[in-house]
Amino acid sequence: MVFDKVKEILGEYVDTEITMETAFDDLGIDSLDMLDMVMKVEEELGVEIELNPSITTVGALVELIESK
Amino acid sequence: MxxxxxxxxxxxxxxxxxxxxxxxxxxxxxxxxxxxxxxxxxxxxxxxxxxxxxxxxxxxxxxxxxxxxxxxxxxxxxxxxxxxxxxxxxxxxxxxxxxxxxxxxxxxxxxxxxxxxxxxxxxxxxxxxxxxxxxxxxxxxxxxxxxxxxxxxxxxxxxxxxxxxxxxxxxxxxxxxxxxxxxxxxxxxxxxxxxxxxxxxxVHENYKKKVLKAGDVDTIMTGKRLGHPVRQIKNQFSRNYFKAEYSSISDEELEQMGVGSLYKAAIEGNEKEGSFLAGQISxxxxxxxxxxxxxxxxxxxxxxxxxxxxxxxx
Known part of the structure; x- marks a missing residue:
């Protein structure tokens, strides 16, 4: 559920196939895109996300959101 | 006031x-x-x-x-x-x-x-x-x-x-x-x-001179490929770096090119090998x-x- 939403929002930035293992670095989005994307996820899911350097994959972001 | x-x-x-x-x-x-x-x-x-x-x-x-x-x-x-x-x-x-x-x-x-x-x-x-x-x-x-x-x-x-x-x-x-x-x-x-x-x-006198002398089109943005772009004054270093960015060298090699370049500019005043970071307003x-x-x-x-x-x- 959270994954589907993240995948949908990420789809606005990139065309590549997105899985839980996808690393943000490999998507070629820069740090400003990343923040912009996180703000959109926050707005759509109504959660506050505290980004930290360990959030490097889609899966890590999804787990963080699900732990809220 | x-x-x-x-x-x-x-x-x-x-x-x-x-x-x-x-x-x-x-x-x-x-x-x-x-x-x-x-x-x-x-x-x-x-x-x-x-x-x-x-x-x-x-x-x-x-x-x-x-x-x-x-x-x-x-x-x-x-x-x-x-x-x-x-x-x-x-x-x-x-x-x-x-x-x-x-x-x-x-x-x-x-x-x-x-x-x-x-x-x-x-x-x-x-x-x-x-x-x-x-x-x-x-x-x-x-x-x-x-x-x-x-x-x-x-x-x-x-x-x-x-x-x-x-x-x-x-x-x-x-x-x-x-x-x-x-x-x-x-x-x-x-x-x-x-x-x-x-x-x-x-900062080294040569750095100040570079800024004082710079004209409207004398700065360049490099480093986009590695995800952390910087603006600096055009010189041998920044032109070479810019070219390298669009060449086939690896990200690691490119990263290595930049190492120590700020020190060379600000402390040593090395006009060729230094990276003279400065704004367009120079x-x-x-x-x-x-x-x-x-x-x-x-x-x-x-x-x-x-x-x-x-x-x-x-």
Missing amino acids: IKTPLCELLGIEYPIFQGGMAWIADADLAAAVSNGGGLGIISAMNAGGDWLRDQIRKAKSMTDKPFGVNIMLMSPHVDEVAQVVAEEKVAVVTTGAGNPTRFMDKWIAAGIKVIPVVASVALAKMAQRAGASAVIAEGGESGGHVGDLTTMVLVPQIVDAVDLPVLAAGGIGDGRGVAAAFMLGAVGVQLGTRFLVANECN AIVNKEQPAAEIITEIFAEAEEVLKGAGKWVR
């Missing part, structure tokens, strides 16, 4: 910050700017905690006015210097090259006013949520680490997005720029390049003068420009 809420917030006379420039913005420059009525800033750059602590204590011995420290978030020593500023309880911490929110609770608990440099609306909103006292909207005209958006485009959007005082940075070098920034909704400005040529700035920075004089001159001019701004309104 130009007074804005930023002056009250920080206890400074003029709403102007001196940008944190790696290998350039040390205690001498920061103290001179603070003594001149602005907010001087020491750059923590890639240095370790001991160096920064010495600089902070030196600045404290040179001025009783508030000053700040700029934390460059990509620094390998970022955790250490983040701790040092909290222990030394500096008045203001500005941050650059990333998202500072993971450090902000600690700084705010130490009584520090946190004022992140932001290059996008999302980053500004996150900074506000994490307790920032103000934000610096820095456009890509500036020197050093840059975002894509220009100051003209970024500042009004940040002003609309947050309920905080906004400083404008990037492309400001005189009173006209300050007045324009105020028109966009900013209540303060941050200047780096203009202060680089201040008498009290210890073109109108044409004289060396004391930091205090830079500030009074800029604000006298800004006042004149702002007073005349109504002349087209009928």
Whole structure:
């Protein structure tokens, strides 16, 4: 559920196939895109996300959101 | 006199910050700017905690006015210097090259006013949520680490997005720029390049000469490929780097090309191999003068420009 939403929002930035293992670095989005994307996820899911350097994959972001 | 809420917030006379420039913005420059009525800033750059602590204590011995420290978030020593500023309880911490929110609770608990440099609306909103006292909207005209958006485009959007005082940075070098920034909704400005040529700035003489001589098209943006673009003055180093960026060399090799280039520019004055970070506004920075004089001159001019701004309104 959270994954589907993240995948949908990420789809606005990139065309590549997105899985839980996808690393943000490999998507070629820069740090400003990343923040912009996180703000959109926050707005759509109504959660506050505290980004930290360990959030490097889609899966890590999804787990963080699900732990809220 | 130009007074804005930023002056009250920080206890400074003029709403102007001196940008944190790696290998350039040390205690001498920061103290001179603070003594001149602005907010001087020491750059923590890639240095370790001991160096920064010495600089902070030196600045404290040179001025009783508030000053700040700029934390460059990509620094390998970022955790250490983040701790040092909290222990030394500096008045203001500005941050650059990333998202500072993971450090902000600690700084705010130490009584520090946190004022992140932001290059996008999302980053500004996150900074506000994490307790920032103000934000610096820095456009890509500036020197050093840059975002894509220009100051003209970024500042009004940040002003609309947050309920905080906004400083404008990037492309400001005189009173006209300050007045324009105020028109966009900013209540303060941050200047780096203009202060680089201040008498009290210890950067190598060759660096100052490069900035003083630079014309309108003399800076270039490099480093986009590695995800952390910087603006610098065109020379042999920056042209080679720019070419290499679009060649087949690996990211690691490209990264390696940049190592030590800032030191070569700022400390050694090596005109060929150094990386002379500076803003586009270098073109109108044409004289060396004391930091205090830079500030009074800029604000006298800004006042004149702002007073005349109504002349087209009928």
